Amino acid sequence: MRDHDVRNTDGSRRLRRQARHSADKLDGGQQEFTLRVALSGLLIGCLLCFTNLYFGLQTGWISMMSLQSALIGFLLSKFFPTPISPQENVVLQTIAVATGTMPLAAGFVGILPALGLLDEERDGTAPLQLSWWGAIGWSCAVAFFGVFLSPPIRKQVIIEEQLAFPSGTATAQLISVLHQIPPPDTAIRQRHGYHELGTDEVEDIPAPESAAEHVGLADVREPEVATQESWGALIWSFAVSGAMTLAAYFFPVIFSIPLFGNYLASDWLWTFTPSLSYIGQGIIMGFPTTLSMNLGMLVGWAILSPLAKHSGWAPGPVGDMTTGSRGWILWISLAIMCADSLVSLVPVVAEVFYAKVWRRAVSLRDGDPSETRLEIEDKEVETPDRLVPMRWVGWGLAASVIGGTLLVWLVFGDEGIKPWATLIGFLMGGLLSILGVRALGETDLNPVSGLGKISQLFFAWIQPGNIVANIIAGGVAEAGAQQAGDLMQDLKTGHLIHASPRAQFFGQLIGSLLSILVTTTAYTLYNRAYQIPGPSFPAPTAYVWLGLARLLRDGELPLKSGEFMIAFAILFAVVAACKAYVQRRGGRYAKWIPSGVAFAIGFLNTPSFSLARLIGGIIEHLYYTRVGRERGGIRLIIVASGFVLGEGVVSVISLVLRTWGIGAASCWGCGHGMCGGCPA
Template sequence: MSEFTPRAVAIGLLIGCLLCFANLSFGLQTGWISMMSLQSALIGYLVSRILPTGPLSAQEIIVVQTTAVATGTMPLAAGFVGIIPSLKLLDPERDGSEPITLSWISAVGWSCAVAFFGSVPLPNLAVLLIHPSVFLSPPIRKQVIVKEKLAFPSGTATAQLIAVLHEIPPPETSIRRRQGYSAVENEDQTVQDEVESDEQTPLYTPASDSAQSESWKAFGSSFIAAGTLTLFAYFFPAIFSIPLFGSYLARNWLWTFTPSLAYVGQGIIMGFPTTASMTFGMLVGWGVLSPLAKLSGWAPGPIGDMTDGARGWILWTSLAVMCADSLVSLFPVLVEYVTGFFAQRKEEEEDSETVDRLVPTSWVISGVLASLIIGTFLVWLVFGDEGIRPWATLVGFIFGGLLSILGVRALGETDINPVSGLGKISQLLFAWIQPGNIVANIIAGGVAEAGAQQAGDLMQDLKTGHLCGASPRAQFYGQLVGSAVSILITATGYSLYTRAYEIPGPSFPAPTAYVWLSLARLLRDGQLPENTAAFMTGFGAIFALISAIKSYAAQREISWHFMLPSGVAFAVGFLNTPSFTIARLIGGIVEHIYAKRYARSKNDIKLIIIASGFVLGEGVVSVVSLLLKTFGVGVISCFGCVPGLCGGCPA
């Protein structure tokens, strides 16, 4: 195929590897990763402009994007930022299982099995899972993209960008549900309005050669600035641990500021509403509940301790908010799916793609069956009947596949894939299927999370491809290639991190690992820390109500629903210390001010380019810092460090 070309795959892998390094580092620090599909397409286009063979076509850029996203999001899909670190925290006396630490070969085996099927038992292999979500994507695509035309706002915006960069007619983006995104047209407009909308100013202004040169300069400058600051902070750690209100509050209550340009870039990409919700959660969690728990004697340990400290205490409220928000937001999606299943539209658009460009049905059937059979057998081979029984494993795969469909629909409607909430639902099911088995419970959550993540990422990319005329089969190939390469990249990166740092530990706390383990322990023992039940119930009820109101308002296109806080973002503000959140808020504020006052059009991409440079610059240089740490190169000076809060400096 002319779309699945070596140069498109090579550029996609290059961008994806950089994104993978960044996501692994940030995920272990904060539990948050970035998909960056639009940014991958933009950077791929800029890179292709300097190729001697000429720029890539629009369809090749979509293959670049698909490959890059599959490569870059493996740290979350394979559980390296949550599931795998949580298995290291197992306590034999409390959990009935020894801590599980993956060797490099074990990590590769785990990633192979999660990415697609075909793996064998390996020494110290803790988890061996196979998920059919990649093979389920083609039929899901026909339902949610071709027939129902769900929004997938990020995929739609990326298609708009690609169309303008290549100066081709803008894609048809009329859909049946719009969540307030400017890239999406209103299907309720009259035919005349739709015609007039095509004559309006495009979403993105085509870039001239001089503008592209400026884009390269902006990206290169931001990349170098973030990388330089990161390397400088490695040798002088106090730079990334600035006391906000004096050393006392920094040391005893963890109120510090990390002026990371990458966090600022992530805040720009997230946008002001999300970062504001995270900051709201930070203020409530660290400014109110943390002191309350400590001073009341409910959390007697050090503030940052995840076991008996205030950070571990507020974790439970965060978990309640996350579950309540995810479950309530999924409910209307589930209702619509069920009602739509029994009452299909009378007019259903047929797929315009030819057979040779689609993934054959035989591949889908054989892939799903092989995934289920081989996965069930290998999990039984590794764990035996005492780990996960074969029938329970089969149920887990089937249930994970159903949950991934819900995740895809939620992503298509709201641009948010609730992978963490879906994982928690799977944990609840396995608490009933195999009660008392914490390892099986965590793995079951990982199955659901991996399926939802992979299916959602691919579906977002397939939406872009559908709007721009890219081959679904070429994108499917790109997904497989990106996942395959990312297996080695992610496993190697994680192994280096575990050699150089304690994970979970001060520098890389892996906060979501405690979420997975805490819920598994709760479902096993039924015991909550002192006085957490009331706060969990109260905050869970509040955000269940907020989520219901947001869903109601969004379905009726009421604009003010964006002003309500996001439950998941609010909960992340609890999980992370203030140092990680404040920089993201700065990025969100910058994005808001730039969009209101300085953007030349509705979606000026200059700020996106700068933000992408910030994120990738720090992500790449963090690997350099990791190698320096591995080879014993220490800091130059600990001057200004608050004891215990500066990475690399003695406590």
């Protein structure tokens, strides 16, 4: 047995050396974390940060934009004296994603607006509006925990379990096309690393059925022509979207068109926002997701909202989040999200128990587990100098937890949350991150909304009656799960393209660090120029956080909402179970089973936010149905990216104009009172 182990060890080392040699040949031995890559990634990440903050405050929905980061980074590299390698592109998009997703990870689209909604008479504490320095302290407290969690989780879910991570896999496929290298090996390797180096058992992963699947193998026979066309498509789509956004600032009715007359627009909030960015988001999200969102919009706003209003269950104005039907259907949305997220986690938890507890117990009972440990070790193909040392992880986790606990205490004080409660929040964040990352790796959906609610439920038990502590602790736990999930997609891309995990780790750190400054400054400016939540930035997820915290404290629901919550929770628990079953059976039609989270988002946002995304989803479906994914390639994704980035970047100009006191040029057509830029 010992000789057999020695031979296995020698063989695994030889295979790792061969794999590393293959990777060196692939990237030409270039350094991966370079100054040009860092600066390019930070620049792209800042654009994504403004875009995600802008749309996150509007809809509660943000995007990793990893595909777009890799694409724009490749196009930008054409101005460099020498082209970047595929591995440099991986690091570049890792930096961009770490920078661009901070608005959600640090709670700027949910947690902080929720604290600003507190009512002293009802909640026992005045609204909390953090200063710039306070927001910096809060961001620093939660910005790095998920980064230091990433290396050990990578070892588990990418190297050992080899989960699919569809978006990360699709990004790797895109990078291989752009750089004209062999497509990445996306097979599950049962033993000894890569199958081309001599594995025996190989099982293909089903093609990803997510927004990432839109990336086909583009025609790269003439890369210079393709690059010029890509630049042209990105520039014109960016310019058109930006121009339309600026026009809508001076003439607000452009983005607030009454669908069925002024009465339904003003009293029932039925307007249409023909935003090219929303259409671009719909293209990126894909037709199945946008269809689920609009089904939710129809059920919530065309059926339940009138029912609640006319039955006297929500007697206030429809748009009122306290007494109106918008606040009433919010509770049904919350029930759907929690049911969908929790049911989606059941097979993940069951699999973890079976693989990590039951099978280990059987192996310990039946024989020596040393071979199992050796098999796990054999799957790592990176050399130690390219991995993140575990001592860095240990010191980093300790520093982020202790430092984060102290920072939260300094920002919010004892009246906000006790240090011991924050510490428990970090520990819960670590546990929930593992569940969230596993769900993301298998389904391409990180159920952070449900995970945050689990944390809120727990803290309602250990620190009852404190709404501020409930929201903050939930935000701490959600931040770790959100960040670890996003970064794991990047590490999957790096694993497939043979990029250095250590270089990606450095990129995640500097991206998170810069994003603290960018996100905090942008949010502070938005908060000064606009009412948040308000007509222009309703921040719907803020009401979800505050509503659940109040429910857990008071136990009071709006009239008759409890019955509907139970009914819809049961319905979507069944739907989520069916979807999970079909996905695990490899069913190609799983994507057409409604997504509970997307369905609930249709409840949270007014119809104007969902309809334009449906147009984008229909365009995506018709385009790829007509020309095929292979021929369609990435052209439509480029145009969609330009639409999204155009509005997100030009919104900064609108923010500056608003700060300088320059308002709308004309309020013509805004008689329905739904135009964000006009006084109503």
